[in-house]
Each structure stands twice: as structure tokens, then as C-alpha cells.
Amino acid sequence: MLIQEIENLPDSAGIYQYFDDKSHLLYVGKAKNLKKRVKSYFIFKPKLAANPKNSLRIQNMIAQCKHLEFISTDSEADALILENSLIKQLRPKYNILLRDDKTYPYIYIDLSEDFPRFNISRKLIKKPKIKYYGPFFKGAKELLNALYENYKLKQKNSCKSPCIFYQMKRCLAPCANMVSKQEYDKIVKEATSSLLNPSILIKNLEKKMLFYAENENYEEAAKIRDSIKTINELKTKVKIDIAKLENFDVFAFANKGINICTIRFVIQNGKLISSKTNISKNILKDIDANEIYKQMIIENFNTQNPLNSKTIYVRDEFKDLEPLQDLLCDRFKQKISIKVPKNNEKKQICDLAYKNALLFLENNDKKEDKILQKLFDFFELNNFPSCIEIFDNSHLQGNATVGAMVSYNEGKLDKNRYRLFHLKAKNEYEQMKELLLRRLEMIDELSVPDMWLIDGGKTLLNLAIDLVKSYGLNIDVLAISKEKMDNKTRRAKGFANDEIHSSLSSFKLNNSDEKLLFLQRLRDEAHRFAISFHKKTRQKQNLQSSKLQNLGISKAYIQRLLQYFGSFEAIYEADFESIKKVSTQNIALKIQKLKTKSE
Missing domain, CATH: 3.30.420.340 (UvrC, RNAse H endonuclease domain)
Incomplete structure (x- = not known):
């Protein structure tokens, strides 16, 4: 049966799924040519068996495989997307599954406004002239609050006259034209520099913390102390400051035992603005760099998020680099490069990312894991x-x-x-x-x-x-x-x-x-x-029940109506004839009158 299924595979792109004798899904993969790819897993003489050239993980999987299915796609890029979606949803036993599927906030500013302000968003805002910074994997809110503490930016989204922030000397009241556009633009540029180099903000925050502490306002001092701690955590242990004002992303991973630590560096204007580490478990232990990089990049570069860089550096070569690059170019309708640097500062940054991932693994000896x-x-x-x-x-x-x-x-x-x-x-x-x-x-x-x-x-x-x-x-x-x-x-x-x-x-x-x-x-x-x-x-239902009891409807009829309609909301939405069918004409009239009053 399995041999026949292999022979019947088309020569087109698509995804394939392997199942065991109990129809449990073992593995999902993608192929440019389904027949060629699936055949590469097997040897056919003297009998059908796992190809010894494959990894032990894949050999074990093929030994259990009794049945396969496929879905043909129009292109290899479509197959990549479908493969990633199925792995994420179905969690096949022999696929490596990375655990991070969160969305992270960006700080953005709408430069089409005369007096723009910084805001937070987790999704792409479809408006022209919006500039994004991030994603920030932690501390976005604290960073934004620090910007407004340090710079006299417009404090409110909508303000028609000078407000309390003007009186507190934290805003120059652009709403009343009390500051020129040129002067305000200088403030925005200074705030942007601080956004890319948060250490600038820390000094001023420390002064405010001391001021509050000296005036025995310990609650406010504690809030600023916590903000300082969070902003400090944005920085990686080894500073990166590239002379060129480039934007790019770096992906790497390290593994130790069953733990895989993936890491992403976000570089904007030549500065490392945020880094994200995430640990996933791989009980199969066999590491497939191709699967790991595909999942990391597809999940992080999706159309719901702003595209802040057009260059991605990865520490390791992986098989599907080119089709993945083609997928991103098609997804964002512009040229996007995925590169493995060899001998330059980008290689050093990739190595630094790997060392940080390794260090994170070594320090991640959690009691919960035990x-x-x-x-x-x-x-x-x-x-x-x-x-x-x-x-x-x-x-x-x-x-x-x-x-x-x-x-x-x-x-x-x-x-x-x-x-x-x-x-x-x-x-x-x-x-x-x-x-x-x-x-x-x-x-x-x-x-x-x-x-x-x-x-x-x-x-x-x-x-x-x-x-x-x-x-x-x-x-x-x-x-x-x-x-x-x-x-x-x-x-x-x-x-x-x-x-x-x-x-x-x-x-x-x-x-x-x-x-x-x-x-x-x-x-x-x-x-x-x-x-x-x-x-x-129950409290809500008791309140609703008392309304009906006040109309003179007995508890027995209320219970009958509830059992039939399922909820009080459904009772009130029901028409006269339906209520009459379950109770009486008199009760149906009372409920109709109650509905009319509430409307």
C-alpha cells in the first residue's frame, strides 16, 4: 500500500504527511517535487525501508510509517506556508516545534501629522508615512513612558487647548500653536535617538527616582525604579554599535540536551534595539537546522507585522534558504535577502547571538523543568x-x-x-x-x-x-x-x-x-x-429570574423556559409563538411587554 502511494505521488510542489499504523500523524514536510522528495526517504530493494543516509530521527519515523497523504500546491512558497501552518496546528511527533507564537509590540510615529507622537501597536497600521521601531520583546510600555517623561512631546492623541501637561511643563502645547513645527521636529529627533539608545533615558529617570524618594513619595520612586530595571534589560550583555546606520535582523540557535534556544537580534540604525530568546523542547534530540530557521523566519516575518529590515543574517546554512527568501520577496512585494555571513562584522554578530543563546541555555536550570x-x-x-x-x-x-x-x-x-x-x-x-x-x-x-x-x-x-x-x-x-x-x-x-x-x-x-x-x-x-x-x-441569572418572577411567572415556568431556550438572553430573543409553545399565552404576553419596555 505504501509503495503504491509513493508511486502515485505527483511531480509537483506540495506537502506530504506520514502516518503510523494507528493513523497518528508522524511528520509533515514540504517539497518542490513531491515524488522525488518522498522517494529520497526510502530504499526500495531488497524491500521498502528507511534510507540509511537520513538522520536517526527520520529513520525511526520512516520505520513507523504505514501510510502517507499529500496536498499539492501551486508553488514551493505555498508549500512552505502550508507546512508551517500544519506543524504549528497538528504538532506532528517527528517535527521540531518552536514554542514562541506571541505577537510583540512596535513603537511607531505617524510622520504625516504636523505634531506627531509615539504610540504602541502590535500590528501593521495601513497608513502612509508611519515609521516603526521594534519589535520590542520587553519594555515597550516603559520605554514609551520614559520618552514622554524626558521630552516635551504632545502628550495626548487628541487635545484642543493647553492642558495639565502644559501646566506641568511636560508639553509645549502644539494644539494651541505655541511651538513651531521646526522646533517640535527637533524634539522628535532627540526622542528618536533615545529610543534607539535607551541609556540616554536612564540618567533622567534616575534623577526623578531620587527626587521622589527624597520627598518620601516611595510609590512613584518604586515605579520608576522598576521602569529603569526593565529598560536596562533591553540591552544585551555585549554592546553592538555598528558604524553604518543599517537595519537588519539576526537569527541563530543553540541546543543542549532536549532544549533548543532560538534568538533574534533586531538592529536599527546600526544599534541593537532588542533581542529575544526563547526555549523550546525537542525530545527527539536530533537537530534539524532547516526546520528551525524556517519556523523562526516565517513566524517573525509575516504580513501582520511591519517590515523594518530587508536583510536577514543567519548563523548557519540551511537547505530551504533560497525558497524561503523567494517566499518573503513575494509576501512583501520587495527584495529581501537571507544571508549567511562568512568573514566580517555580521559574522561576529551572528556568533554573538549564538553565544547569548548558549549562555541562556546554561543559565536555564529551572525547578519547573525538573x-x-x-x-x-x-x-x-x-x-x-x-x-x-x-x-x-x-x-x-x-x-x-x-x-x-x-x-x-x-x-x-x-x-x-x-x-x-x-x-x-x-x-x-x-x-x-x-x-x-x-x-x-x-x-x-x-x-x-x-x-x-x-x-x-x-x-x-x-x-x-x-x-x-x-x-x-x-x-x-x-x-x-x-x-x-x-x-x-x-x-x-x-x-x-x-x-x-x-x-x-x-x-x-x-x-x-x-x-x-x-x-x-x-x-x-x-x-x-x-x-x-x-x-x-448564577448571580446574573438570579437577577434575570427575579425580573420574570416580578411579572408573576412561577419558578417552575422560568425553569422550563430556561431548559428549552438555554439562557435568559435566548428567552428574550425568542418570538411570541415560541414562548407560548413552551409556557402559556399569558406568560408570552408578559415577556413581550418586558422586552418592549427594555427596548
């Missing part, structure tokens, strides 16, 4: 659980039914990934199913985690595993079922003998085991989040 490693080893997970999503539901006798998802990501609870859901299902199984399906519908919005932790037993574990398989995703699933004593849930950490379920087995860990305590802490956070939302929802 407990995650224990989870990975003990439960024989497919993925290192850097990103975990935890799910719980809450209701009161079927009312105010809600679901909650919390996230543990990069060593801490990540509230940016928390989500809440109103649920319609009536029993625990269907509620969890609805909750997980709602999560799966958000794949484009929120990247797929390494692991799910379900608050429940084997039944809900199997439900989650089946849903993950149906979407073709590579997510490990654990469930934690609460110990019950006298038919009551026991939650006391250190005493509750909760049971952990995986696809392999069920485990009764010692109640002081750190793996159990860690999972309990995550489960309890999801429970807290769900309960809090449930209480708010």
Missing part, C-alpha cells in the same frame, strides 16, 4: 509538557453551567491563555465534550498545547483522547479523579489520594508525591476559575 521532566518520564508522554491546558466544569443542579480552561505555560500559570465558556449540555460527559470541542475550534486563535489535564476519571480521559485523535492532533492527555470520602470530594493537598489516568494505565501516587501535588495544583486552579465564573453567571 517536575515536568518527571511527568514526562513517569507517564511516558509523547511530548515534553511545557504547555499544559487544564479543564473543569461547574454548575448547580444543571443551572448556570460553565466550563473553564486554564493554562500552565513556560514554567508558570499563563492567564493570557485562560478561557471561559457558557455550556448548554446537561450532564458531565456532554459538558466536557462541549468544552473540549469549543477549545478545538480555537486552534487558529490559540496554539495547541503539549498536554491536556482533565478533571475526571477514565470515561472523560477516553473522551478527550478520542477528540484529539479525531482532529489529528498530537496532544498527551491525563485525567485526575478526585478521591471521595462519604460521597464528598476531598481536595486537601498532601492528604487527598487522587488517581491519575493516562492512555497506558491508572496510577495511585503517594499523597505527598510532587507529581501528584503539581497536578492537583493545576486541577485546583481550573476548579477555582470555573467556580468563580459559575457564581458570577
Whole structure:
């Protein structure tokens, strides 16, 4: 079957997907010529087997491959984009997945305005004459505030007369033409220089901090102290100051054990304005520079972000450099170069980026990584659980039914990934199913985690595993079922003998085991989040219910309407005949009158 699938491949560009005997996705790749590329993975005599010229990782993957599928594309550039999207969404076992998918802020100024001011944006603003600085991987807000502390720029976006900032001598009131355009332009140029060299701002901030401290305004002094610390962290340990006023980006990576540290330097006007390091886990250990550079560059150079440089330097050669360069040229409709410098200052900067990535790895011995490693080893997970999503539901006798998802990501609870859901299902199984399906519908919005932790037993574990398989995703699933004593849930950490379920087995860990305590802490956070939302929802429903009770509608009819329509909002949106069908004509008339009054 596999041989026939290989022979039937077209000679066109596209992506290919390898699957094992259980239809689990193993690997996604792209090709300029699908047939030639896929054939290169195999030897065909004396029998079909993995090509020994490939890396051990790829040989292991091919040994498990029983089936392949392909999607043909119009060009190699289209295949690159599709490959990156599928790796990010489906997380195949044998692809290296970089974890950083955040958007970062830029500081920008609209030079088409007579008296422009600096602002922050995370996306491209489609207006002419906008100048961008960044991205800033940390400290953008602090940097912007420092600019307005140090320079008499226009402080408000819209101001028609001199305001309190003019009285405080922090603004020259351009709104009232009290400063010439030429004089204001000089201030903008000085502020721009400070933006590219933040150390200029620090001296003035330190003076203000001392002033506040001497006047016993310790709260303001502490705020400025924290801002100074953040701005200082923008600088790399080794300063870079290039004589030429160039704009370019540098990408490099280092690896140690299962850790990969990727790094990006952003150089503007010959100065390093920001650097970003990010650690991802690669349990396969085999490093593929081609995959790493493709993901780094495609994710960072997308059409949603401003294009601040047209030259990219990478430390290492990689196979798809030219097609990736062609993709960026087509994406931005201008010439963009990806280069591997050999013997000049750019090579030194690439080496410096690598050394910083290596240093970051050496200093990244986190306590959290140790407990995650224990989870990975003990439960024989497919993925290192850097990103975990935890799910719980809450209701009161079927009312105010809600679901909650919390996230543990990069060593801490990540509230940016928390989500809440109103649920319609009536029993625990269907509620969890609805909750997980709602999560799966958000794949484009929120990247797929390494692991799910379900608050429940084997039944809900199997439900989650089946849903993950149906979407073709590579997510490990654990469930934690609460110990019950006298038919009551026991939650006391250190005493509750909760049971952990995986696809392999069920485990009764010692109640002081750190793996159990860690999972309990995550489960309890999801429970807290769900309960809090449930209480708010119930209070809102009680308020809505009292409105109907005040009309003389009985609790029994209110409950019947709720069960049929699902929410009070749906009751109010329903037409007269629908309400009459569930209750009575008199009740339908009362609700219609209430709707008319509220409108």
C-alpha cells in the first residue's frame, strides 16, 4: 500500500504527511517535487525501508510509517506556508516545534501629522508615512513612558487647548500653536535617538527616582525604579554599535540536551534595539537546522507585522534558504535577502547571538523543568509538557453551567491563555465534550498545547483522547479523579489520594508525591476559575429570574423556559409563538411587554 502511494505521488510542489499504523500523524514536510522528495526517504530493494543516509530521527519515523497523504500546491512558497501552518496546528511527533507564537509590540510615529507622537501597536497600521521601531520583546510600555517623561512631546492623541501637561511643563502645547513645527521636529529627533539608545533615558529617570524618594513619595520612586530595571534589560550583555546606520535582523540557535534556544537580534540604525530568546523542547534530540530557521523566519516575518529590515543574517546554512527568501520577496512585494555571513562584522554578530543563546541555555536550570521532566518520564508522554491546558466544569443542579480552561505555560500559570465558556449540555460527559470541542475550534486563535489535564476519571480521559485523535492532533492527555470520602470530594493537598489516568494505565501516587501535588495544583486552579465564573453567571441569572418572577411567572415556568431556550438572553430573543409553545399565552404576553419596555 505504501509503495503504491509513493508511486502515485505527483511531480509537483506540495506537502506530504506520514502516518503510523494507528493513523497518528508522524511528520509533515514540504517539497518542490513531491515524488522525488518522498522517494529520497526510502530504499526500495531488497524491500521498502528507511534510507540509511537520513538522520536517526527520520529513520525511526520512516520505520513507523504505514501510510502517507499529500496536498499539492501551486508553488514551493505555498508549500512552505502550508507546512508551517500544519506543524504549528497538528504538532506532528517527528517535527521540531518552536514554542514562541506571541505577537510583540512596535513603537511607531505617524510622520504625516504636523505634531506627531509615539504610540504602541502590535500590528501593521495601513497608513502612509508611519515609521516603526521594534519589535520590542520587553519594555515597550516603559520605554514609551520614559520618552514622554524626558521630552516635551504632545502628550495626548487628541487635545484642543493647553492642558495639565502644559501646566506641568511636560508639553509645549502644539494644539494651541505655541511651538513651531521646526522646533517640535527637533524634539522628535532627540526622542528618536533615545529610543534607539535607551541609556540616554536612564540618567533622567534616575534623577526623578531620587527626587521622589527624597520627598518620601516611595510609590512613584518604586515605579520608576522598576521602569529603569526593565529598560536596562533591553540591552544585551555585549554592546553592538555598528558604524553604518543599517537595519537588519539576526537569527541563530543553540541546543543542549532536549532544549533548543532560538534568538533574534533586531538592529536599527546600526544599534541593537532588542533581542529575544526563547526555549523550546525537542525530545527527539536530533537537530534539524532547516526546520528551525524556517519556523523562526516565517513566524517573525509575516504580513501582520511591519517590515523594518530587508536583510536577514543567519548563523548557519540551511537547505530551504533560497525558497524561503523567494517566499518573503513575494509576501512583501520587495527584495529581501537571507544571508549567511562568512568573514566580517555580521559574522561576529551572528556568533554573538549564538553565544547569548548558549549562555541562556546554561543559565536555564529551572525547578519547573525538573517536575515536568518527571511527568514526562513517569507517564511516558509523547511530548515534553511545557504547555499544559487544564479543564473543569461547574454548575448547580444543571443551572448556570460553565466550563473553564486554564493554562500552565513556560514554567508558570499563563492567564493570557485562560478561557471561559457558557455550556448548554446537561450532564458531565456532554459538558466536557462541549468544552473540549469549543477549545478545538480555537486552534487558529490559540496554539495547541503539549498536554491536556482533565478533571475526571477514565470515561472523560477516553473522551478527550478520542477528540484529539479525531482532529489529528498530537496532544498527551491525563485525567485526575478526585478521591471521595462519604460521597464528598476531598481536595486537601498532601492528604487527598487522587488517581491519575493516562492512555497506558491508572496510577495511585503517594499523597505527598510532587507529581501528584503539581497536578492537583493545576486541577485546583481550573476548579477555582470555573467556580468563580459559575457564581458570577448564577448571580446574573438570579437577577434575570427575579425580573420574570416580578411579572408573576412561577419558578417552575422560568425553569422550563430556561431548559428549552438555554439562557435568559435566548428567552428574550425568542418570538411570541415560541414562548407560548413552551409556557402559556399569558406568560408570552408578559415577556413581550418586558422586552418592549427594555427596548
